[in-house]
Amino acid sequence: NAGVTQTPKFQVLKTGQSMTLQCAQDMNHNSMYWYRQDPGMGLRLIYYSASEGTTDKGEVPNGYNVSRLNKREFSLRLESAAPSQTSVYFCASSLQGDYGYTFGSGTRLTVV
Amino acid sequence: GENVEQHPSTLSVQEGDSAVIKCTYSDSASNYFPWYKQELGKGPQLIIDIRSNVGEKKDQRIAVTLNKTAKHFSLHITETQPEDSAVYFCAAAFGNEKLTFGTGTRLTIIP
Numbered sequence: 001n002a003g004v005t006q007t008p009k010f011q012v013l014k015t016g017q018s019m020t021l022q023c024a025q026d027m028n029h030n031s032m033y034w035y036r037q038d039p040g041m042g043l044r045l046i047y048y049s050a051s052e053g054t055t056d057k058g059e060v061p062n063g064y065n066v067s068r069l070n071k072r073e074f075s076l077r078l079e080s081a082a083p084s085q086t087s088v089y090f091c092a093s094s095l096q097g098d099y100g101y102t103f104g105s106g107t108r109l110t111v112v
Numbered sequence: 113g114e115n116v117e118q119h120p121s122t123l124s125v126q127e128g129d130s131a132v133i134k135c136t137y138s139d140s141a142s143n144y145f146p147w148y149k150q151e152l153g154k155g156p157q158l159i160i161d162i163r164s165n166v167g168e169k170k171d172q173r174i175a176v177t178l179n180k181t182a183k184h185f186s187l188h189i190t191e192t193q194p195e196d197s198a199v200y201f202c203a204a205a206f207g208n209e210k211l212t213f214g215t216g217t218r219l220t221i222i223p
Binding site: 004031033041042043045048050058090092094096099100101102103104105106 | 144146148153154155156157158161201208210211213214215216
């Protein structure tokens with residue numbers, strides 16, 4: 001089992017460019033999540049999808065959009081990247097909220 | 113909503129000694145408490161979890177204790193080894209609600 005797969009692993013964007021971070025899980029999990037992690041800070045929830053067909057805002061949703069394409073895939077889109085969005089992004093999935101999350105290996109994004 | 117506080121933010125212990133990380137939570141309805149370990153350059157990994165119907169759970173050198181009355185839970189690592197150096201996160205959740213994470217503890221094991 002691959003678990004949670006994130007692509008790309010590294011990305012450099014210019015301010016104003018757009019991009020989509022991809023996430024896929026093969027564990028038949030219902031819930032999926034996008035987090036960002038900045039130096040010295042914990043995990044901040046951007047968006048989550050409790051089940052296929054639903055998405056909800058987390059703690060820091062501004063500047064992002066998400067799509068739950070199907071049960072396996074949950075993508076995060078930056079429409080107009082800003083330097084403040086320089087961060088490491090993690091996707092995670094779980095059977096449901098009160099079960100352990102499985103995290104991907106992360107995408108390191110730099111916006112210049 | 114739930115609020116989880118984690119202490120200390122950094123912890124250094126001599127190899128072979130024990131390490132303890134503590135978390136408190138605000139929502140008395142929370143019933144699931146996992147701990148994650150994040151090694152440098154990797155995503156967090158679940159290392160142990162506990163549900164509110166038990167007070168303690170052990171897995172080799174790691175253990176978690178839960179005090180529902182006081183609304184706090186702790187991670188205990190005994191006989192620490194260099195590979196235990198990492199950032200540790202606690203979290204809490206109720207039912208199908210999403211996890212609320214603590215702010216993390218950077219544990220350094222001194223050889």
